[in-house]
Amino acid sequence: MSFDIALSFARGRRRIETTFVAGGGITALCGPSGVGKSSVLAAIAGLLDPDVGHVVVGGETLFDSTRGIAVAPERRACGMVFQDLRLFPHLSIEANLRYGERRAPPERRIVDFAETVRFLGIAPLLARRPDTVSGGEAQRVAIGRALLSGPRFLLLDEPLAALDAGLRDGIMAVIERIRAEFALPMILVSHSPDDVARLADQVVRMAPEPTSA
């Protein structure tokens, strides 16, 4: 399983460009804020189409501008954990977790519900609404929701940024366990050198492009 990514697209007046090849494990995507790291994750997930480039994950082409391929996001089997989490506010925590699980074909499921809930320590939250859980709890739920959707790979957008030191350790341990137990390749966006040093198997640095007027 590997990522083969080459992307170029305009966001407003900026041009975002990145090219990298990464193996399994955790790939950290680093760079100054505003360089377009989140946009790159969105493009890999299929939420925005680059102007030029390709996204190949584990040998499967998800996007290729020259061949006119653009797989819809719902068919990319990508577990995305958004920086702003995006838990569904009208659904209970359990319904949030099950949202992707119910839509995943059985052969793609990698964990079952009870196992995920235990692993993440979120059993007491299941009946509650997202607006009643803490930031660290919500982060776990977002990770659980992505894991249960039967992903072939995970995209984690700043999963540690909003958390205080104690909670960061907990989430880092979760990410390390996912790598160890599920062998899911992950791309992790982070601007914390400490997190990157602890978690990343490889590092991709994005440099700001000169603005094209």
Next chain:
Amino acid sequence: MLLSGDEWAIVGLSLQVSLVAIIGVLPAAFALAYLLARGRFPGKVVVDALVHLPLVLPPVVIGWMLLIAFAPHGVIGAPLARWLGITLMFRWTGAALAAGIMAMPLMVRSIRLSLEAIDPRLEAAARTLGAGRLDSFVTITLPLARPGVLAALVLGFARSLGEFGATITFVSNVPGETATLPLAIYAALQVPGQEMAVWRLALVSVLLSLCALIASEMLLRRGRGRDRETTGPSPHVL
């Protein structure tokens, strides 16, 4: 309060006309609200203005336009009569159409505000979890828009109950067919000795309108309580 049989029939007709009006108009109101909330297209300002037109035009003008369009030889009336054998003129269905069109701007506005308050990024999240466009619309957008849709129905209903000008212009004031509460009150006012009937019908109007407005406030409040994070500005008209 004791109403005569005829007066109960007037109340019944009013409720029937208003219910059919808002239910008939709801799909169009939702589609327009969605278009205005999410669409990016040239001429959006014009569509927006057209939708709001019944709010500011004299109702008699809307009634006259309906009359022209749905007359036996009108652009809509002629094919309706020829192909479907339907005529709306002087019928309660015509009263429902007039009421629906007059209620449309309020309904679009209410639904649009609730749609605009929904974070489209939630739908993007649903897509990454395996939901297609329609699936994410039905499971994320629609439920989150529900408070706005319910408020639209209640407000539209209240507006329809009070509809007068477009209705009387389009379908006239036919007792038992198009004479809804306001039209019946107007007719009773023209007849000496009908003062008590006017009082009774006016009281019923006040009661029905109050109930609708209170219901709409309660729906909005409940919606806000539950979806605190996603319903931003609420579609108050009061």
